[in-house]
Amino acid sequence: MGGIGAPEHLIVNGKRLDGRKFDELRPIKIKVGAVPNADGSASIEQGETKITVGVYGPREVFPRHMAKADRAHLNVIYDMAAFSTPERARPGPSRRSTEISKVIADSLAPAIFLEKYPKTAIDVYIEVTNANAGTRAAAICAASVAIADAGIEMRDLVTSVASGKADGELVLDLFQPEDNFGEADMPLAIMPRTNEITLLQMDGDLNRDEIKKLVEMSIKACQKIYGIQKLALKEKYETEKVGIEESEPAAQGGK
C-alpha cells in the first residue's frame, strides 16, 4: 500500500473501511427499463457505483461491413461520464474504456444466442454516471438484464463481481479505497446456471490458494446477485401483466 491519499489501513478491527465484512456485497439495486427509448435497458446501483445501460437491436449494422453472415455483431460501448470521477474525466473513448468494452463483450457473448440474429447488430451502450470501483462488473450485471429486457434470446444472464485483496485479507466487491490501494483486484463473471466463467481478469499479487478462494467467494456472491437480477426482471413484467388485467374489464365495459 502507498501513494497519495492512501489510508493507513484498509482493514480496521476486522472490518473494512465502510463497515462491511470481508465477504459482504455493497447494497445492490437493479431497475429494468431505465431508458424508455431503448429496446431494452437497466440501471444498477452498487454502493456509490451507478450505471445505466441501454440496448438497441437486433437492428441494422453500422458500419455495414461489420455485419456477419452467421450471427449478430455484438457491439459494446463502455463510457464514463465526465462527472463520474472526482477529477473530470475527458469525454470520449480512452484506451482503458476500449479494453473494458471488449472484455465486457467477451463476457456477455457466451450467454447470447448470437447465431439466431445473423446480419444484425446488438448495440449495448453502457454509461457510468458515478464510479466507485467495480464498474465493469456492475455494468455486466446491468447489461445482461437489459439484453434480456430487449427480448433477445439468451442461455442465461451474466453476473459479475470484482473481488481482491486488501491489507492481506481476501475481500468481496471492492470499493474505491480498496481498488486504489489494495494488493489485488480480480473481476470475474459467470453464467450462474452452470457457473461457467465468462470474464476473468486480475492485477496484483495472488497465489494459487488465494485465486481459488476468490473464485469461490465470487461465484457464491454472483449467485446472490443473480437473484436480484431475476427479481428486477420479474418486477417489470409482473407490473405489466397486472396492467393488462386491469385494462381488460375496462375494455369489456365499453361494449
Next chain:
Amino acid sequence: MAAQIKPYLAALLQKKLREEGRGLNDYRKIEVEINPLASSAGSARVKIGSTEVLVGVKLDVGEPFPDTPNEGVLIGNAELVPMASPDFEPGPPKPESIEIARVIDRGIRESHAIDMQKMVIKEGEKVWMVNFDVYPINHDGNLLDAGALGAIIALMNARFPKYDEKAGRVKYTELTKEKLPMTEIPIMTTFGKLSGTIFVDPTKREGDVMDTRLSITTLESEKASSMQKGGFGTFTKDDVLQMFDLAVEKGKELRKLLKQATSKA
C-alpha cells in the same frame, strides 16, 4: 475458412495433437535476440515459431504522475502494423491492439518488475520515463506471450542514457553501463480452449477458431501478477486452476531460457 478448419483443429486437439507435431502443453520453438536495435536503450527480438516481434525500450526524463511523485513512469504500447498480417489494417488502434498493449503492460507493472522508486531524479519534478513499444514483424498467433517476453527481455537489457542535469537534456545516443533496477522476471503464458481442450501457445490458425483464451503472468515466487480472459467462450473453476499450475511450470521454463540468453549476451 475459419468455419472449415474449426472441426478439423478441434478433432486434432481432442487427440492431443497440434499441426506442428508438438504437444498440447508445449510452446513452439522460441528464439531470443538481445539488443538487436542500436537506437534503443534496450531491445529484443523474440520468435515463437513463425511469430516474430520486436520490442524497443526508450528512456526519457519527464514529470511524474501527480499521485506518484516518488516513482518513475512505465508506459507500454503495441502497434499492430499492417505489414505483419493480412488481418491488420492501417489506421487508429483497434480494440485488439489496445488489449494486447494493456495486458502486456499490466503483467510487468503489477509484478513491480522495475523498482520505480529508484527511477526518481528529483521527487515530484523529474523522473525517468520508461516506454516500451511492441511491433509484430510476423503474426502467427500468440502475440501476447511473444510481446511480453520481448518486453521483459528488452527492459532487463536496457541501459540508461546520459542525462545532463544542468541542461535538463537526455543524451539518447550516449548509453551508460547502468541497467534498470529490475526486481522480477514476470512471464506470461497464454492458453487457448477449443471444444473443451486446453492448450498452450495458440498459433494464428488455432487463435482464429478457438472459443476462448486466458493469459496468466506468473512470477518466480509462483504467484500470479495478472490474468486476462478473452474470446466468446467460457472456463470452469478447475480449468483456471489447471492453467495456473501450467503457467507456473511454463514460467520456469521460459525464465531459464531467458537467463541463458541474457548470460550469453
